[in-house]
Amino acid sequence: MNTELLEALTILEKEKDISKETLLDAIENSLINACKNHFGKADNIRVIMDRETCDYQLIQEKTVVEEVEDKIEQISLEDAKAIDSKYEAGDVVQFPVESKSFGRIATQNAKNLILQKIREEERKVIYDQYFEKEKDIVTGIVQRYVGRNVSINLGKADAMLTENEQVRGEVFQPTERIKLYVVEVKNTTKGPKILVSRTHPELVKRLFEAEVTEVREGIVEIKSIAREAGSRTKIAVWSNDPDVDPVGACVGMNGARVNAIVSELRGEKIDIINWSDNPGILIENALSPAKVISVMADPDDKTASVIVPDYQLSLAIGKEGQNARLAARLTGYKIDIKSETQAIESGELPENYMELMEGVYEEEMYEDGYEGEYGEDGYEDNYEGGYEENPSEAGEPYEEIEEIVFEEVEE
DSSP states (O other): OOHHHHHHHHHHHHHHOOOHHHHHHHHHHHHHHHHHHHHSOOTTEEEEEOTTTOOEEEEEEEEEESSOSOTTTEEEHHHHHHHOTTOOTTOEEEEEEOGGGSOHHHHHHHHHHHHHHHHHHHHHHHHHHHHTTTTSEEEEEEEEEETTEEEEEOSSSEEEEOGGGSOTTOOOOTTOEEEEEEEEEEEETTEEEEEEESSOHHHHHHHHHHHOHHHHTTSEEEEEEEEETTTEEEEEEEESSTTSOHHHHHHOGGGHHHHHHHHHTTSOEEEEEEOOSSHHHHHHHHTTTSOOSEEEEETTTTEEEEEEOGGGHHHHHOGGGHHHHHHHHHHTOEEEEEEHHHHHHHTSSOTTHHHHTTTHHHHHHHHHTHHHHEETTEEOOSSTTOEEEOOSOOOHHHHHHHHHHHHHHHO
16 A cells, blocks of 8 residues: 555645545556656556555556567567567567656656646636635635735635725725625636625625525515615615515614624615515605605606605705615616606696695604704614615605696696
8 A cells, every 4th residue: 555645645635625536647647647758658558556545556568579660569579478478479568667767857747747737626626616606705804905906815715806896985904804796706827816896786685695584595585786885775675475574674673684784884875675566666665765756657768757845856866866876776767856846847747736735745844854854965874874774655645645636637
């Protein structure tokens, strides 16, 4: 038994995750290659190896001929009979080859061949390992800044977080652990090239899958995501179980689940809304926390006209148009938002609409706490975690007004 070789192969198998069979094949190929360097050819060389004990033997086969033309592959009948009188022309004589007789160059080439095969297999194992994690999240350790890029250690491989995939304003410290989304894994001659991101919308989805059991098990589905990394994300959720509230499941007890995700995203605010197959309801939910009077959606052109109360217009649009922009991405509709006054001027609402609304504004604004909670920069969050749980109903007073408005328009 070749104990020394067996132990070396066992250690390599454990440390590099390379199968013993692959290593033994590499040794066989290296021995044949060494014979080729030593004899000039290796067509008549066989390697006999015991896969259990790692004992091996090199055999050179020569054909018995009357007249020798190639000393490497042939042997004369006279010489063959000197070995054994039973040999006749056409028979094959086997000669053992001692690997110790190989020259220094042949030995070095065999060694290099084995090392090259080990490196190739190691790269392949690492590539396969991280290729399985493509489109998923991994935890990495920050190593250092390389220019404006960040070198991240993922365990057996390193990844580069480029400037384009970083959230503006995020600063990392060496040895800090961060979550990353694996965008793509490429196989190169120098090993796997792993592209990671902190800005990809799917990062938020994967974080919810990791944090929320119902999402991970498929009970709650994340139907759509719109994200402006570092600022705000809107997600639309749907439950396959009527007894499970999708928004409540994602929020968690006292906001524990969503706050854990917000913390990982370093304070990025998350709006969670109910998904609906009805585009009107979906757009209404997507524009939360703003109240909506009416939504006219065209599924063919993917356009929608939305009317909101005058005092809710700035809230519906959001700071620098962010709320409307995210709602459009979330729903896939081009949304045109108008105030009541603008809708009356364009003829979308009757001229006496404001009279019908008398008394409703004061009541709604008081119930919403408008003066205390809303400002020029948008709405304040319900929780410190920075998420907004959206009720799907717009409120009974608006439903009553909508009925009156559309009755008058029909008349």
